Amino acid sequence: MIIVENLVKRYGSHRAVDGITFEVAKGELFGLLGPNGAGKTTTIGVLSTLLPADGGRASIGGHDVAGDPGGVRRLIGVVPQEIALYQDLNARDNLLFWGRIHGLGGKALGTRVERLLELVALGEHARQKVETFSGGMKRRLNLAAGLIHNPEVLFLDEPTVGIDAQARTKLLALIGDLAADGLTIIYTTHYLEEAEQLCHRIGVIDQGRMVAVGDKEDLISQIGDEDRVRVQVPSERHRALTSAAETWPGVDSVSERRGKLEIRVADGGAVLPPLQAWLAAEGLDLAQLEVIRPNLETLYLNLTGRGLRE
Amino acid sequence: MNGSVILAMVALRLRRIFRDRSALIWFFVMPMVFSFLMGQLLGDWGGSGQPSRPRFLVYADEPGPELERFLAPLRDHERFVVEVRDTTVSAAALAEAVEDSRITAGLLVPSGFEAAAAGDDTASLRLYFDSDRLSSQTIRTLLEEALLRANTAAAARSLVADPAGGEPGRGAAQGFDQVVFDRLWEEPRVRLAVETLGRKQEEPEFALTNSYQHVGPSYTLFFVMMGVLALAQDLVAERRQRTLARLVTSRAGPADLVLGFLAGGFVMGLVQSVILLVLNSLLFRIDYGDSPLTLGLAMMLFAGVCAGASVLLGTVARTEAQASGLGVATTLVLAAMGGLWWPLEIVPPFMQTLGKLLPTGQAITVFHDLIGRGWGLAENLPLLVGLAVWCVVLTVMATWRLRRVMAS
Ligand SMILES: Nc1ncnc2c1ncn2[C@@H]1O[C@H](COP(=O)(O)OP(=O)(O)OP(=O)(O)O)[C@@H](O)[C@H]1O
Ligand SMILES: [Mg+2]
Numbered sequence: 001m002i003i004v005e006n007l008v009k010r011y012g013s014h015r016a017v018d019g020i021t022f023e024v025a026k027g028e029l030f031g032l033l034g035p036n037g038a039g040k041t042t043t044i045g046v047l048s049t050l051l052p053a054d055g056g057r058a059s060i061g062g063h064d065v066a067g068d069p070g071g072v073r074r075l076i077g078v079v080p081q082e083i084a085l086y087q088d089l090n091a092r093d094n095l096l097f098w099g100r101i102h103g104l105g106g107k108a109l110g111t112r113v114e115r116l117l118e119l120v121a122l123g124e125h126a127r128q129k130v131e132t133f134s135g136g137m138k139r140r141l142n143l144a145a146g147l148i149h150n151p152e153v154l155f156l157d158e159p160t161v162g163i164d165a166q167a168r169t170k171l172l173a174l175i176g177d178l179a180a181d182g183l184t185i186i187y188t189t190h191y192l193e194e195a196e197q198l199c200h201r202i203g204v205i206d207q208g209r210m211v212a213v214g215d216k217e218d219l220i221s222q223i224g225d226e227d228r229v230r231v232q233v234p235s236e237r238h239r240a241l242t243s244a245a246e247t248w249p250g251v252d253s254v255s256e257r258r259g260k261l262e263i264r265v266a267d268g269g270a271v272l273p274p275l276q277a278w279l280a281a282e283g284l285d286l287a288q289l290e291v292i293r294p295n296l297e298t299l300y301l302n303l304t305g306r307g308l309r310e
Numbered sequence: 311m312n313g314s315v316i317l318a319m320v321a322l323r324l325r326r327i328f329r330d331r332s333a334l335i336w337f338f339v340m341p342m343v344f345s346f347l348m349g350q351l352l353g354d355w356g357g358s359g360q361p362s363r364p365r366f367l368v369y370a371d372e373p374g375p376e377l378e379r380f381l382a383p384l385r386d387h388e389r390f391v392v393e394v395r396d397t398t399v400s401a402a403a404l405a406e407a408v409e410d411s412r413i414t415a416g417l418l419v420p421s422g423f424e425a426a427a428a429g430d431d432t433a434s435l436r437l438y439f440d441s442d443r444l445s446s447q448t449i450r451t452l453l454e455e456a457l458l459r460a461n462t463a464a465a466a467r468s469l470v471a472d473p474a475g476g477e478p479g480r481g482a483a484q485g486f487d488q489v490v491f492d493r494l495w496e497e498p499r500v501r502l503a504v505e506t507l508g509r510k511q512e513e514p515e516f517a518l519t520n521s522y523q524h525v526g527p528s529y530t531l532f533f534v535m536m537g538v539l540a541l542a543q544d545l546v547a548e549r550r551q552r553t554l555a556r557l558v559t560s561r562a563g564p565a566d567l568v569l570g571f572l573a574g575g576f577v578m579g580l581v582q583s584v585i586l587l588v589l590n591s592l593l594f595r596i597d598y599g600d601s602p603l604t605l606g607l608a609m610m611l612f613a614g615v616c617a618g619a620s621v622l623l624g625t626v627a628r629t630e631a632q633a634s635g636l637g638v639a640t641t642l643v644l645a646a647m648g649g650l651w652w653p654l655e656i657v658p659p660f661m662q663t664l665g666k667l668l669p670t671g672q673a674i675t676v677f678h679d680l681i682g683r684g685w686g687l688a689e690n691l692p693l694l695v696g697l698a699v700w701c702v703v704l705t706v707m708a709t710w711r712l713r714r715v716m717a718s
Contacts, residue, residue, distance in 0.1 A: 045555075048559045049558070049559055050555050050558055050559055050717075051717070051718065052717060070563070073559060073560065073561050074561055076559065078555070078556060078559045080552040080555055080556060081552075082551055082552040083551065084551055084552040084553045084555065084556040085551075085553065086322070086326070086553065087551075088326055088329070088330070089322075089325075089326070093325075097318060097322055098556070098560070100314060100315070100317075100318035101315055101318055101319075101557060101560045101561070101562050102560055102561045102562070103312065103314065103315070103561055103562070105314060145556070146556075149560075149561065
């Protein structure tokens with residue numbers, strides 16, 4: 001449904017999107033995961049015909065985004081990162097307006113608006129001005145406005161930014177339902193757990209480059225399924241700890257990593273008792289110990305050498 | 311073109327204004343308050359409150375029925391008033407009155423006119439007219455027609471047999487006598503000598519009689535410009551809040567979106583103009599003259615100018631505050647220089663010329679011409695063309711800028 005090949009978008013000399021390639025199948029929920037400034041919004045901008053690309057190609061449903069933007073616009077719905085609504089109008093009037101812009105009208109539009117308001121649980125607030133809404137309500141209406149014309153492809157740009165956990169859970173459930181109904185979705189986020197929980201496949205993007213693409217299991221297998229236990233001890237003790245640790249159950253390897261010792265082990269929990277005992281015997285502090293289970297965070301760290309920023 | 315997209319965008323714009331009480335105050339209440347206060351402050355500008363039409367003075371030593379018949383086609387003309395006086399005036403004084411634009415034309419009628427028109431004598435009229443003034447030109451044309459008519463009548467009378475037996479040469483013919491007619495035709499009884507005068511004073515006289523005739527339209531124009539330019543803030547907000555991005559990625563075509571934004575300002579400007587002009591006419595008894603077509607064109611072009619400027623401003627300003635500040639500043643400057651605060655007629659000639667190059671100056675001058683001079687489309691054509699040029703230039707620039715902003 002969506003094909004992106006070597007896409008490049010520059011702002012001046014800065015390559016905001018630097019040769020990204022991926023595909024999204026019909027009905028798939030594809031997560032675009034990356035920190036602030038990674039190029040997620042820029043990618044969505046090019047795919048949704050808002051920004052012209054500087055290189056590469058992209059097509060949606062067979063329509064080239066550069067050559068046939070009109071064809072692309074007939075297929076897509078966009079939910080911008082910002083609350084792209086008229087704050088001084090009520091919820092219903094906003095949806096009616098966006099419907100008319102998409103060429104809908106009459107009874108059909110009226111029913112569509114009511115159904116969407118129910119879907120995003122704003123039926124009771126239909127006549128309330130958007131500016132009086134809570135963050136979660138605004139986000140839901142922002143989503144509804146992107147769905148008004150029944151698009152085949154939906155771009156969701158960080159739809160959960162700035163809302164509390166409860167509102168987020170509701171919104172994620174809603175998006176899950178949309179995906180279950182067969183909508184093709186590109187979902188950008190910098191929340192790992194959202195991508196893990198929601199998306200069929202995930203592309204990890206950093207500084208305009210796609211550093212990994214695959215389903216969650218694919219990605220995890222790229223870093224192996226071992227836990228890593230990191231412990232900081234004075235460097236003159238490294239040798240002693242290494243020889244001790246190699247005798248513990250399930251330990252695969254011990255290596256030095258940025259001043260810390262990293263123990264790779266099938267189950268991190270199993271090495272904690274002997275490690276604690278060794279530390280106590282050496283008179284060292286427990287606080288300088290960390291267990292890393294393989295998840296997207298570690299993947300990300302491995303891929304980019306940096307932690308994800310919230 | 312998709313009418314329903316444009317309609318939806320226009321409706322959105324109108325709706326947001328009509329629902330916003332403070333906007334309504336600025337769009338409709340303040341202009342009327344200003345008109346009232348300034349009208350009170352400036353008071354009457356002389357006269358009866360009736361618009362003054364240019365005067366055509368006729369000096370006749372012996373006014374009589376023949377002169378009345380002669381002038382009948384010129385009486386009650388909408389472009390000028392005819393005044394007949396039986397006092398004497400020097401030719402130089404009459405010429406000066408025309409040159410100073412105190413009157414639009416003057417006619418000296420000698421004492422033999424009544425007899426000449428009856429076919430008994432000859433008389434020579436003297437017309438002083440201003441070739442640059444339409445009313446003056448009209449007078450000349452009408453006088454020439456009247457002259458032809460009077461001379462033909464005189465010739466006909468001379469040809470017809472006098473039942474009383476009559477003197478030789480008069481009524482001698484039993485039937486039509488070509489020789490007699492030709493002589494009468496070549497030597498008409500009444501002649502008209504025309505004195506063409508240039509205009510000393512470039513501008514016609516200040517024609518308004520009452521300050522409301524100026525402040526009503528000028529505050530209408532001022533607040534229309536301010537109101538429509540304020541819509542630029544909406545466009546900046548649409549850029550910032552990304553509703554513009556949402557519009558661009560919608561099924562509506564880019565051309566329709568550009569038209570939608572332009573039409574929003576245009577319709578708002580027109581609605582505001584109509585409401586304010588009607589209120590002004592009702593409250594301050596302003597008569598906008600006899601050419602609704604000219605009035606309508608001027609207001610549409612002015613609204614178009616404002617709409618183009620508003621979209622342009624909305625695409626160049628970075629923030630709403632900047633759009634608002636620039637909008638107000640632009641309005642103030644154009645209002646001052648275009649003669650909305652005070653009539654252009656009272657500023658130095660150089661500033662008058664400059665003022666009339668600005669859309670505000672062009673629009674208010676159309677109003678002065680309509681209200682004060684009873685002029686119509688033909689006389690106002692240069693001003694309307696000026697407004698149209700502004701409108702086209704601003705619309706083209708706004709379209710170009712908006713298309714660029716929409717693609718980034
Ligand atoms: N209009 C612009 N002009 C110049 N640089 C820009 C512009 N928009 C984005 N950038 C830059 O391009 C890079 C990618 O930005 P983008 O908004 O795509 O990131 P993002 O992944 O969506 O980040 P976020 O999580 O903050 O939304 C950033 O370095 C950003 O500063
Ligand atoms: Mg973003």
